[in-house]
Amino acid sequence: MIYALAAIVAAMCMLLGISIGSLSIPFSTIIEIFLSHWFGVSPSHPIPDDLVQIVMAIRLPRVVLAFFVGASLSLAGAAFQGMLKNPLADPYTLGVSSGASVGAVLVLFFHWQWAYLGAFTLPTASIIFGLATLFLVLYFAKMADRRMSMETIILTGIIFSSFFSALISLMIALTGEELRQIIGWLLGSVAMRGWNYTLMIVPFFLVGSLLLFMNYRELNAFTFGEEAAAHIGVDVAKRKLVILTSASLLTGAAVAVSGTIGFVGLVVPHMIRLVTGPNHRFLLPLSLLYGGAFLVLADLAARTIISPRELPIGVITSLIGAPLFAFLFIKRTKRKT
Amino acid sequence: MKAVLNVCDISHRYDDKTVLQKVAFEVEKGEFFGILGPNGSGKTTLLKLLSRELPLQEGAITLNGVSLASLSSKQLAQWIAVLPQNVDIAFGYTVKETVELGRYAHQRGLFAKWTDADERAVSAALAQVGMLAKETQTLDRLSGGERQRVYLARALVQEPSLLLLDEPTNHMDISQQILLLDQLKQWTKEKQLTVIAIFHDINLASMYCDRLLLLHEGKVANIGEPSDLIEEEMLKSVFGASVRRQAHPVVASPLITFVPNVVQENEEHILDSLTITGNREQIVVASPRPLKVLSSAVVGAGFQWATHFVNRHVPKDYDCDDPEEEMRQYLRNRSFDVHQTIGMMTAVYLEDAVIVRQKEGDVSLVAIVTAGVGNAVDASVAWKRTEAIGCAGTINIVVLIEGKLTEAAYVQAMMTATEAKAKALCDAGVVDPETGTIATGTSTDCLAIAASQTGPMYEYAGTVTPLGKALGRLVYEATAEALQKYKKRRGEAR
Numbered sequence: 001m002i003y004a005l006a007a008i009v010a011a012m013c014m015l016l017g018i019s020i021g022s023l024s025i026p027f028s029t030i031i032e033i034f035l036s037h038w039f040g041v042s043p044s045h046p047i048p049d050d051l052v053q054i055v056m057a058i059r060l061p062r063v064v065l066a067f068f069v070g071a072s073l074s075l076a077g078a079a080f081q082g083m084l085k086n087p088l089a090d091p092y093t094l095g096v097s098s099g100a101s102v103g104a105v106l107v108l109f110f111h112w113q114w115a116y117l118g119a120f121t122l123p124t125a126s127i128i129f130g131l132a133t134l135f136l137v138l139y140f141a142k143m144a145d146r147r148m149s150m151e152t153i154i155l156t157g158i159i160f161s162s163f164f165s166a167l168i169s170l171m172i173a174l175t176g177e178e179l180r181q182i183i184g185w186l187l188g189s190v191a192m193r194g195w196n197y198t199l200m201i202v203p204f205f206l207v208g209s210l211l212l213f214m215n216y217r218e219l220n221a222f223t224f225g226e227e228a229a230a231h232i233g234v235d236v237a238k239r240k241l242v243i244l245t246s247a248s249l250l251t252g253a254a255v256a257v258s259g260t261i262g263f264v265g266l267v268v269p270h271m272i273r274l275v276t277g278p279n280h281r282f283l284l285p286l287s288l289l290y291g292g293a294f295l296v297l298a299d300l301a302a303r304t305i306i307s308p309r310e311l312p313i314g315v316i317t318s319l320i321g322a323p324l325f326a327f328l329f330i331k332r333t334k335r336k337t
Numbered sequence: 338m339k340a341v342l343n344v345c346d347i348s349h350r351y352d353d354k355t356v357l358q359k360v361a362f363e364v365e366k367g368e369f370f371g372i373l374g375p376n377g378s379g380k381t382t383l384l385k386l387l388s389r390e391l392p393l394q395e396g397a398i399t400l401n402g403v404s405l406a407s408l409s410s411k412q413l414a415q416w417i418a419v420l421p422q423n424v425d426i427a428f429g430y431t432v433k434e435t436v437e438l439g440r441y442a443h444q445r446g447l448f449a450k451w452t453d454a455d456e457r458a459v460s461a462a463l464a465q466v467g468m469l470a471k472e473t474q475t476l477d478r479l480s481g482g483e484r485q486r487v488y489l490a491r492a493l494v495q496e497p498s499l500l501l502l503d504e505p506t507n508h509m510d511i512s513q514q515i516l517l518l519d520q521l522k523q524w525t526k527e528k529q530l531t532v533i534a535i536f537h538d539i540n541l542a543s544m545y546c547d548r549l550l551l552l553h554e555g556k557v558a559n560i561g562e563p564s565d566l567i568e569e570e571m572l573k574s575v576f577g578a579s580v581r582r583q584a585h586p587v588v589a590s591p592l593i594t595f596v597p598n599v600v601q602e603n604e605e606h607i608l609d610s611l612t613i614t615g616n617r618e619q620i621v622v623a624s625p626r627p628l629k630v631l632s633s634a635v636v637g638a639g640f641q642w643a644t645h646f647v648n649r650h651v652p653k654d655y656d657c658d659d660p661e662e663e664m665r666q667y668l669r670n671r672s673f674d675v676h677q678t679i680g681m682m683t684a685v686y687l688e689d690a691v692i693v694r695q696k697e698g699d700v701s702l703v704a705i706v707t708a709g710v711g712n713a714v715d716a717s718v719a720w721k722r723t724e725a726i727g728c729a730g731t732i733n734i735v736v737l738i739e740g741k742l743t744e745a746a747y748v749q750a751m752m753t754a755t756e757a758k759a760k761a762l763c764d765a766g767v768v769d770p771e772t773g774t775i776a777t778g779t780s781t782d783c784l785a786i787a788a789s790q791t792g793p794m795y796e797y798a799g800t801v802t803p804l805g806k807a808l809g810r811l812v813y814e815a816t817a818e819a820l821q822k823y824k825k826r827r828g829e830a831r
Contacts (some may be wrong), residue, residue: 034531221438223427230390231421232495233414233442277475278429 002282006289008228010067017300018055022308030055053226057194065198066190066299066313067292068205069258070268072250074291077265078272078283079212079247082219083240084150085326087273088329091251092243094157098164099133100255101186102128108182109171122185123200123256130252133160134245148240160309187312188259190299197257204253209288211246214278215239223278230250261295261314263321268294341366341499341531342387347396349555356382357476358555359396359813364731366498367529369522371542371563374552375576380535381503383552387533388419388501418492420485422503426476432487433472434766436463439494453495462490466520476520482513489517502534518545543567551575567591607789608701608739613692619671620687622646622705625745627677628737631747632785635664636680640747645678646785648707648734653684681733681783685709689822693815699793700807701739708732708819710762713776715769722771731781732758732819734812738788738804740795750798750808757809758782761816765824 074090103125144150212335221229340363349357398405466486506514536542543563551558579596627642
């Protein structure tokens with residue numbers, strides 16, 4: 001029931017995202033285009049080719065990408081918050097996003113162009129760097145503390161984050177003409193990526209979210225602390241690794257295709273938790289659906305507010321997210337006292 | 338009975354500090370097994386090794402004949418459940434969701450189905466800890482004790498054969514502690530659940546545990562039943578504090594109290610600073626410091642510390658269903674602290690009370706006696722009496738002693754005083770009116786032996802010990818004099 005509602009909301013947001021733009025397209029036309037395109041149902045009256053082109057080649061991939069990125073970030077956020085027992089944790093806590101950013105900025109800075117990859121050099125490098133960061137963080141955390149306590153992992157993540165941020169700042173300081181490109185990428189965008197980009201995130205999204213769904217009980221257990229989780233029979237070391245890896249995979253892939261988009265992973269799971277409670281059985285699927293819908297709307301706002309110019313989507317999410325988060329934080333602190 | 342848990346020579350080391358050394362014991366099925374020891378004795382480390390929270394370094398632990406190390410996480414959780422001292426509060430989870438987590442170890446597969454059996458186990462556990470009515474409440478809204486019960490329910494739905502508890506009663510008030518421990522005790526009997534618990538409170542441990550393990554500096558100091566284990570000497574060496582052992586008033590287990598090291602040694606002679614006031618209504622002995630009293634008085638019977646001794650005159654036809662409560666009320670009305678007052682009653686005229694002091698060498702005593710023998714009884718033939726007699730008349734004796742008395746000395750002092758009283762009655766020729774034989778006392782006599790518990794030490798107070806000699810003589814003389822006064826007044830009355 002709650003899933004159906006969330007799915008409808010998400011679908012409506014996506015339709016809205018496709019419909020609104022410099023050229024307004026009514027819902028009925030969009031649906032007719034879909035029907036004819038995928039199921040061969042001929043439309044009641046002919047639809048101009050350029051309209052079909054706009055929907056299928058420009059707006060749909062963009063909206064779908066926004067949905068996947070939003071869903072990935074929210075899922076990862078929910079998982080990190082449960083795992084780290086900290087509702088203020090976000091998908092970037094482990095430093096994976098910083099690592100992925102370093103990869104992307106390096107590509108822009110040095111104008112790398114890897115064989116066979118062409119335009120995909122950037123997201124590929126980004127994902128590779130993100131994953132490498134994850135394993136580095138886990139490896140260092142294990143070196144520092146054999147038990148890999150959450151505190152150690154968070155601290156290691158912060159250390160790596162700061163180091164990578166410094167690297168990025170260094171490249172920004174040294175760069176000339178690529179500045180705009182780098183900043184633009186860092187602010188995040190789902191624009192003009194086309195289907196190829198959209199399809200890149202899909203395998204990571206599927207693997208990451210499936211692994212998280214399979215571990216929703218363990219996530220609930222971890223919320224009570226690692227000791228309690230061990231007492232009820234959770235294989236702590238193994239599950240911790242699986243959950244952190246899946247969440248990082250989602251984050252890394254999202255960062256690779258869209259840059260760092262802040263606050264989605266923080267605010268969306270938080271809002272859902274306020275409504276349905278912290279049980280990950282509901283929290284995870286709802287985070288996926290609402291997180292996706294939220295980013296589709298944010299993207300819509302980003303490209304319509306001062307159209308024809310576009311705002312970076314990361315700016316929109318942060319502009320909405322930060323005050324909302326401050327409000328939630330104050331409310332939470334008040335409830336505690 | 339077969340041992341559920343077998344711990345064989347386990348040792349544990351943190352860096353270069355040895356915290357456990359060759360610890361070995363067995364726990365049987367359905368046993369309530371307690372672990373006691375001072376801080377740093379390795380209690381928690383031992384429990385963490387049993388729950389596999391810490392890896393085993395040396396030795397072996399087998400559960401139901403299987404090595405603990407060979408079990409998977411889920412298998413372990415099916416056999417052992419843990420109720421830790423502190424649990425992080427997970428905000429927003431309901432009571433039921435929390436307990437459902439306990440079924441984790443019994444669920445199979447990636448997307449395991451929640452079965453009817455799971456549901457039943459959860460409801461049953463919630464009912465057993467009395468939290469069924471609150472199953473939809475969130476954890477953060479519960480009190481500490483309630484939350485602990487929820488975690489207990491979660492441990493129960495694991496359906497373990499062994500339950501480990503680390504100071505389970507921490508953060509609980511006393512009624513919650515008793516509730517929890519009663520429950521656990523019941524489960525060990527009914528469900529053959531084996532419980533191993535760390536205790537902080539020696540008395541709680543000795544009341545509930547079948548056997549205790551005393552841990553001292555990482556080694557087993559002793560293992561055994563509470564009554565064998567809770568020895569004053571043993572506890573003193575393990576805990577480094579002076580303890581006294583007593584019998585529990587209800588349960589057949591020892592009760593331990595610690596003796597503070599700063600007990601004030603007051604050298605002042607307490608018997609010299611007594612104030613004794615009297616009128617027709619009452620005689621009051623007031624002491625500036627409490628005395629330890631063993632008495633058969635109406636109020637304050639048994640062992641008690643008291644500052645006031647009240648002997649109250651009641652009319653001959655005094656008749657009350659609950660004299661103790663009536664006497665308490667009387668004392669309260671006159672601003673006595675009933676918890677520090679020994680209250681007696683008599684129908685004798687209080688003007689006839691005899692107060693005698695004696696100081697012989699070290700031995701210093703005061704005796705206050707009121708005597709009436711309207712009710713005289715010969716104890717040796719009292720069985721011939723058919724009904725309780727109605728007429729009033731009683732002998733009340735209060736003896737105050739300067740000195741430290743052991744419990745044995747108190748009881749011997751009671752005997753000595755009683756024998757002296759009986760002899761005084763005999764010599765005065767007091768006769769049991771029913772049987773015509775020499776009386777040994779009256780049917781309502783009261784005796785109180787009070788000692789300052791400072792000054793000279795008296796281990797015994799039998800009739801030929803220094804204290805016994807003085808006591809016997811004093812009580813005899815005072816009683817004899819009081820009987821004479823009574824006789825004289827009776828004579829005048831006629």
